[in-house]
Structure formats: structure tokens, C-alpha cells
Amino acid sequence: MATPISLFWFRRDLRLHDNAGLLAALQSGHPVQPIFIFDTEILDELIDRADARVQFIHESLQRIQEVLAELGATLDVRIGKPIEVFQELTQEYPTRAVYTNEDYEPYARMRDQQVGDWLKSKGISFHSYKDQVVFAKDEVLKDDGKPYTVFTPYSRKWRARLQVDPIRSHPSEKYMDRFHRTALRVLPTLKKMGFEKSLIEFPTNAWDPALIKRYAQQRDLPGVAGTSRLGVHLRFGTISVRELAKQAASWSDSFVNELIWRDFYHTILWHFPKVVHQSFKPEYDSIAWRNNNTEFEAWCTGQTGYPIVDAGMRELNATGFMHNRVRMIVASFLTKHLLIDWRWGEAYFAQKLLDFDLAANNGGWQWAAGSGCDAAPYFRVFNPYLQTQKFDPELKYVRKWVPEFEEFGYPKPIVVHEEARKRCLETYAATLKK
16 A cells, blocks of 8 residues: 655745745655646736746746755646646545645635645645744734734734744754655746746845845835845745744844734735725725826836836836835825826736735735725825935936936926826815715
């Protein structure tokens, strides 16, 4: 009789060290066969056949495969719908249990429910663990058990919990001898999945203590290399958020605050999944958006005539990254100056951002539009000129991405700030003061 095994399903946790679900699998008492599924339900939604995120995942899997090969093990990578892939896998492997890490996105929750129910019907247990956040969806709640919808009290409770429930590592790397020994499998190529290589360069997954220590002073300056660029690694789990939070705690309170925002938005997404398609504050869904396609195209391509806005959009289109301060500026410009539905901007970011994370992207856009929990008030309209003077005073960022901004051929502003601000306030007020 074949020796029973456990399957470990990699998703947004593409590393072999400090991996909560992987540790549980390796301690299950059965050899562990690691798997990854290129989910066609997700791949088929991607517009760009050179989507850099697919390549990033592929390269991360290749690095895992190299380590496993040295152990006489292999990563089994499949392409398809997860439920159908598991039907194949459980025919090929004498599977006793499946282990994975939690994912709070609505599609992921539906997928895991479907897969878990099917496995259970076959007598196979399904286990998932907290791994992508420091504190999970229900670990930082109000005293009455309800979720926080305002960040400041949430952050206070988060920090208080950390004092009594310090971050623990999950040393999966210590049990690497427990992988299932089998012949090496070749990873499917990008071409086989219908994709091609991207020209975008990926940031390193190493964090710089000196940079994080200067984070509070430099984080808002897009012309300075003052942010960690770790977003894509946190998104796909090529680094451990626990390790990062533990080390950063002694370096920068401001940086830790950003990790708390990340947990906060994941908590909001879990408790209020409606935010994916609806405003957190329902009355904002009645705003009379202008949704001008020509102006939206100018925003997307960095041709609005506002240099700081155009610089941000061009950086995004060229690199898959945009500085966080500039993300706020361009989001405010789209929703307030142009009165274009925040969902349009959110969807464009979802296509382009290497570090796209539904919880944070949705939270950021609804914050900018005023429609989210603990959002900027609707009457707060960023002035792009003042934002430039304050955060890019030497125009280093603007000159890098919009070198022609002082030339005759550069577009005139598509809206006048004062007029756009007045129109915005009137439009929002007409809905929100009813």
C-alpha cells in the first residue's frame, strides 16, 4: 500500500522559510508534496500577455524548485481550475490531507470553500493557516467583538496585542527532510500558459535597515529612494511579513504603521467583502460621476498637463510601481478633479501594479475618493501644484518621468484646479447632503 502523503498548496506564500502552513504540513507525520496551481480563473482575466506578475511568480517557483531538487524532491506545478486540478492530484498521490495558507479575497474564499468541501467528500482533510498578515481577520477586534472601521483605534489595539502576543516564527526550513522524494518535474513555461517575458525589472527582496530607519523622513519624497519597494514580495510572500515586522519594530515606528495599515485593509476586506464592488459608505455610490473616457485615457497615459500626476502614471506604466505619496495624488486627481469613478482607477492599478493586492488597492482608492472606512473627507482635494512644491520641490521626480513638462508640446492642463475643485465639492455635496 502506498505511503499516505500531505499536499502543501503554495499561493501567496512563495517561500520555504517561516511559512506557517508549510510548517504544519511538514509536521503532519506524512511526506509533503508541494504544489502550485496557475489558476486559469485568474490568468484568463489578465489583459497583458506579458504581465510581469506571472513572470515574477514563475521565477519565484523556479527558485523554490532549485532548493527542492537538491533535496531529491520536486514542486508539482499545474495549470487549470483548482477544483479540477485537485481531482487529478488526488488520483496521482495517495493524499491524506491538504495544507495551505489563508487568502481573504472573495474569489479565494469561494475557491477554498469549493476545494475544501470536495476534499472532505473524499475523506481528505483541508487545513489553512494565517501567514500573509501579522494579525488575522479576527485577532484585532473591538471589545464587543465587532471589526474596527477606523484605523487609529485599530492600530492602538494591534500594538497592544503585540505586547501580549509577540510575533512567532514558523521555522518550516528546519524540517526540509520531510518532503516527498520523487522525480524532478519541469515547470510549465510562460509560453505554455499563453504568456511571454516582461521587460519590467523586479526589486530585490532584501530590506535595508538604514533605509527603513530613515523611512519617516523620506517616505513622502518620490524623488528619493526612500521606500522599501517590498510590496511585491509581501504580496506574493517571497518574504515573511512576520520577519519584516519583527525587525522593523526596532528601526521605524512609521514603517510598522504601514504594516498595520496592511493588516487593517485585509481585515476590512474579510468583514466587508462588499467593498470590492461597492463603496464602504453606501451614499457614495449615488455620486454623479462624469466618467469622461477621453480624460480617463489622458490620466492613464500621463498626459493630463499636471506634471506630478503624469509622472506617477508614467512611472506605473513603465515599471509596475508608483510611489505611495504619488498614488494618493493621482487617485485624488482622478476621483476629485475629473470626477471619474474610483472603480475605474482601481481597475487600472489592478492591471498595472506589480504589488497589486486587492485589500490595499481597494482601501487606498476608497480612501482617496472619500467613500471608504476612515477615508479622507470628500472636501479634501489635493492641489497637485502644492503637493509638488511640498514633496518634490527640486522636481527630481517630475523631471525623470516628464522631462518635456516645460516645453511647448507638453499638454495644457485638462482641467483648471480651482474650477475642478469647485465642481467636485458641488457634486459630492449634492449627493451627500441629501
